[in-house]
Amino acid sequence: MQMRSELAAVGVLPLIGTGVLLVATGATDGFTAFVAGCAVGAAALFAAPYTFWLRVDEEGVTLVRCLVRRRFGWAEIDGLAVTFGREEETDGHFVVLRLRLADPPGRVAGPMVGKFGVTDEDTPSGVPPRAMAELFAVFGERGLPVEEAEFANEVLRVRGLPLLPPLRVWAEPAEGVPEPERAYADAPGIEEESAALPGHRKRPPQRYRREHLLRRAALADRVFLRDGDGLALGIALSAAEELVRYDLITVEGDQRRYVRQQYLSWRTLNR
Known part of the structure; x- marks a missing residue:
């Protein structure tokens, strides 16, 4: 499960190099040099971090x-x-x-x-x-x-x-999608969250990527709800779409509804 060129470089080159060195220096015969080269190549192969x-x-x-x-x-x-x-x-x-x-x-x-x-x-x-x-x-x-x-x-x-x-289609919860007032009721202030997100982005991306996307989408939605201009709406819709794509689902209609429902669930679990 690794690119062949990388595997070849890891295993074959040490094998050849070891064999040539042993024969050239007269330290051993050709067969023994080949066996030693195989051992070195195998050791290098096992040590490769992406060989598995x-x-x-x-x-x-x-x-x-x-x-x-x-x-x-x-x-x-x-x-x-x-x-x-x-x-x-x-x-x-x-x-x-x-x-x-x-x-x-x-x-x-x-x-x-x-x-x-x-x-x-x-x-x-x-x-x-x-x-x-x-x-x-x-x-x-x-x-x-x-x-x-x-x-x-x-x-x-x-x-x-x-x-x-x-992709599966997101099903709205039985109680309905929360209104923004409820979804963001206990969220940090917009300025506070705006200041926190850049630092949040520096955390290990594999572990915190989804949390960052959710918080960013919720923040963009809140900025639009506060300002109501076209540019803010575009940013909010784009951020919501990125979260939906990351979650590998399909959301029919306004994807910000999904952001609000997911943000409320996340805040409830992390209080």
Whole structure:
């Protein structure tokens, strides 16, 4: 579950280098040098931080890295996080897959389960790796949401596998969506929250990203309710859409209703 070029560099180069060095110095014969090189290459492979084995079955996901085994049952998994990135040294683009865990609450991203090369436009490069396509397919079969569904579906299409199911539609609570006055009744003042959010953004993004998006969307909604101008409305709608996209759901109508309901629930749980 790692880019082949990185695995080759980790395992093959130490093997070759060790063998050549031993033979050149006359320290041993060719066979012994080959065995020693294999041992060094294997040690380097096990030490690589992003080299691991992944198994997916009916019970859940098993991840083995540096001989340490971690097991995640399906009940612990809330979906699959998909993040694009770029290597500074080579300018190569890649996609990283991480588990989205159900506990603790807030859709915390868990360990990395895959890293693959992509094009400069963050689209699948050539024929996507079978392992990536099968991982998307398993999550789709189990009805677990996958971020960047358009990218995932293109990988599945090229590999001839079923596409992901559509995102679930948010259902309003039976008691209805809270009015802004109730949703934001005990929220910090707008100026106080505005000052706190930049610092909040500096926290580890994988753990606090969802909380930040929720607070930012609620703040933007409150600013519009106070000021009532068109620019503030655009910012509020954009922030609400970003939260909805992160939560991998579909909200019909004004997405700020979802922000208000989620913010009230979050404040109730964190008092």
